[in-house]
Amino acid sequence: xxxxxxxxxxxxxxxxxxxxxxxxxxxxxxxxxxxxxxxxxxxxxxxxxxxxxxxxxxxxxxxxxxxxxxxxxxxxxxxxxxxxxxxxxxxxxxxxxxxxxxxxxxxxxxxxxxxxxxxxxxxxxxxxxxxxxxxxxxxxxxxxxxxxxxxxxxxxxxxxxxxxxxxxxxxxxxxxxxxxxxxxxxxxxxxxxxxxxxxxxxxxxxxxxxxxxxxxxxx
Amino acid sequence: xxxxxxxxxxxxxxxxxxxxxxxxxxxxxxxxxxxxxxxxxxxxxxxxxxxxxxxxxxxxxxxxxxxxxxxxxxxxxxxxxxxxxxxxxxxxxxxxxxxxxxxxxxxxxxxxxxxxxxxxxxxxxxxxxxxxxxxxxxxxxxxxxxxxxxxxxxxxxxxxxxxxxxxxxxxxxxxxxxxxxxxxxxxxxxxxxxxxxxxxxxxxxxxxxxxxxxxxxxxxxxxxxxxxxxxxxxxxxxxxxxxxxxxxxxxxxxxxxxxxxxxxxxxxxxxxxxxxxxxxxxxxxxxxxxxxxxxxxxxxxxxxxxxxxxxxxxxxxxxxxxxxxxxxxxxxxxxxx
Ligand SMILES: Nc1ncnc2c1ncn2[C@@H]1O[C@H](COP(=O)(O)OP(=O)(O)OP(=O)(O)O)[C@@H](O)[C@H]1O
Ligand SMILES: [Mg+2]
Numbered sequence: 328x329x330x331x332x333x334x335x336x337x338x339x340x341x342x343x344x345x346x347x348x349x350x351x352x353x354x355x356x357x358x359x360x361x362x363x364x365x366x367x368x369x370x371x372x373x374x375x376x377x378x379x380x381x382x383x384x385x386x387x388x389x390x391x392x393x394x395x396x397x398x399x400x401x402x403x404x405x406x407x408x409x410x411x412x413x414x415x416x417x418x419x420x421x422x423x424x425x426x427x428x429x430x431x432x433x434x435x436x437x438x439x440x441x442x443x444x445x446x447x448x449x450x451x452x453x454x455x456x457x458x459x460x461x462x463x464x465x466x467x468x469x470x471x472x473x474x475x476x477x478x479x480x481x482x483x484x485x486x487x488x489x490x491x492x493x494x495x496x497x498x499x500x501x502x503x504x505x506x507x508x509x510x511x512x513x514x515x516x517x518x519x520x521x522x523x524x525x526x527x528x529x530x531x532x533x534x535x536x537x538x539x540x541x542x543x544x545x546x
Numbered sequence: 547x548x549x550x551x552x553x554x555x556x557x558x559x560x561x562x563x564x565x566x567x568x569x570x571x572x573x574x575x576x577x578x579x580x581x582x583x584x585x586x587x588x589x590x591x592x593x594x595x596x597x598x599x600x601x602x603x604x605x606x607x608x609x610x611x612x613x614x615x616x617x618x619x620x621x622x623x624x625x626x627x628x629x630x631x632x633x634x635x636x637x638x639x640x641x642x643x644x645x646x647x648x649x650x651x652x653x654x655x656x657x658x659x660x661x662x663x664x665x666x667x668x669x670x671x672x673x674x675x676x677x678x679x680x681x682x683x684x685x686x687x688x689x690x691x692x693x694x695x696x697x698x699x700x701x702x703x704x705x706x707x708x709x710x711x712x713x714x715x716x717x718x719x720x721x722x723x724x725x726x727x728x729x730x731x732x733x734x735x736x737x738x739x740x741x742x743x744x745x746x747x748x749x750x751x752x753x754x755x756x757x758x759x760x761x762x763x764x765x766x767x768x769x770x771x772x773x774x775x776x777x778x779x780x781x782x783x784x785x786x787x788x789x790x791x792x793x794x795x796x797x798x799x800x801x802x803x804x805x806x807x808x809x810x811x812x813x814x815x816x817x818x819x820x821x822x823x824x825x826x827x828x829x830x831x832x833x834x835x836x837x838x839x840x841x842x843x844x845x846x847x848x849x850x851x852x853x854x855x856x857x858x859x860x861x862x863x864x865x866x867x868x869x870x871x872x873x874x875x876x877x878x879x880x881x882x883x
Contacts, residue, residue: 455633457625
């Protein structure tokens with residue numbers, strides 16, 4: 328159907344998309360996970376209530392989340408240039424992806440951790456567990472299934488953001504879709520990229536759901 | 547021994563800030579819990595029982611007064627020291643509060659992990675405890691696969707893992723059916739006897755107290771209304787709060803006009819035998835039983851019976867004498883007639 332070079336390009340785009348998504352997800356969790364934990368423990372019902380801190384943190388997270396991703400992409404260009412040295416290509420796209428996804432992940436983690444029964448936390452406290460021990464041995468392990476489900480949501484969302492990043496020449500399948508489908512009117516290439524994206528989303532989502540169910544001992 | 551209680555609660559108060567001003571959840575609580583006893587704390591819902599038990603291990607910091615655990619004032623401890631002290635106070639809960647993503651074995655190991663005990667030793671100890679609570683066959687099961695009673699036994703094993711001196715039980719049987727409740731109570735009694743652990747039992751059910759406690763405190767509207775041995779409180783409740791708990795049915799008695807009534811109090815000095823029936827046979831006169839609430843504790847009778855005496859004054863007088871002769875406290879009451 329296509330020139331082999333188109334297939335090579337699509338394959339390359341696929342790999343780039345996967346690379347951006349995975350690296351961005353990992354980096355976004357590096358920031359989002361601690362932020363989510365901080366939101367939960369400093370909540371007024373948390374193990375270390377700090378209402379003002381909690382309020383400010385919540386505000387910053389909401390502000391970041393309310394900026395549309397396309398605008399964020401452009402806004403963080405100076406930051407990207409400072410960190411990566413360029414504003415084009417997959418590595419450059421990772422910067423806005425991480426900035427956009429971290430607050431989103433913080434909220435996902437927050438909602439997962441809040442599902443942990445308060446009684447279990449109280450039981451751990453009654454045994455003399457420190458706050459750190461409660462986080463690492465109670466909150467995170469007890470919320471594991473929900474965190475995995477959240478992880479699947481995060482990774483698929485980041486994948487679709489990474490496709491959007493094609494607008495600013497960020498590499499990956501989105502980049503190809505824009506160049507061929509929009510600038511050159513080659514809709515067939517664009518369609519293929521869409522199909523590929525749909526398949527990756529399906530696979531990731533299914534993996535996440537299964538992993539969560541497999542590891543859940545509640546039923 | 548009583549001058550060195552395991553837990554001493556001194557002038558303890560707890561204020562919660564509420565929407566309409568401060569709310570005293572606990573006020574002026576003074577209690578000594580003796581080494582090795584099973585101490586009950588009973589009260590109606592909202593009386594402050596859970597708050598009190600949470601103050602004992604400082605999960606809730608009292609706003610007034612303090613708690614001494616084994617002679618140590620808990621209010622002066624640093625966080626780390628408090629963590630350490632909590633390891634000598636096990637706690638179990640109404641909702642069991644097990645870690646749902648861990649096996650039974652791993653749940654029992656949990657407090658040992660917290661205490662920094664070597665994994666191999668922890669597993670060994672956990673297995674001992676599972677044998678103690680008779681759950682060896684569930685070692686590798688998950689809590690969701692267990693019944694309520696089994697879950698509570700896991701919770702008990704877990705609470706005992708660090709060899710605590712005290713076991714705090716907050717409504718530990720309230721989510722269980724009567725038969726399972728009995729099983730758990732017997733286990734607690736057995737643990738108290740075998741390991742000599744002091745047990746503090748919080749409940750709103752009198753039968754839990756009568757089943758296992760040596761002494762009991764009645765908490766009513768944030769205050770201690772009465773403290774005493776279970777026998778004392780059962781036979782001669784002094785306060786209205788205590789009477790409500792001991793004789794909850796008394797209010798519903800139909801009042802009959804006309805004749806003399808008397809209340810017979812069983813304080814454990816007579817054996818559990820049919821005294822009234824014996825008297826009826828001896829006198830060949832019937833009496834009307836208006837109210838009876840007696841309990842057989844270790845073969846001794848506790849509680850009270852209110853009877854309506856026969857019309858004949860002489861026989862009525864002689865019946866009272868007869869009962870007093872049986873070592874019972876008898877008082878004439880007007881309330882019923
Ligand atoms: N963290 C809190 N903040 C404000 N009020 C509280 C708090 N904890 C408890 N209270 C109030 O203190 C009172 C006593 O509560 P507590 O839980 O000790 O009662 P309880 O005797 O255990 O009742 P129950 O039998 O229903 O468990 C209640 O009126 C409750 O609303
Ligand atoms: Mg309670």
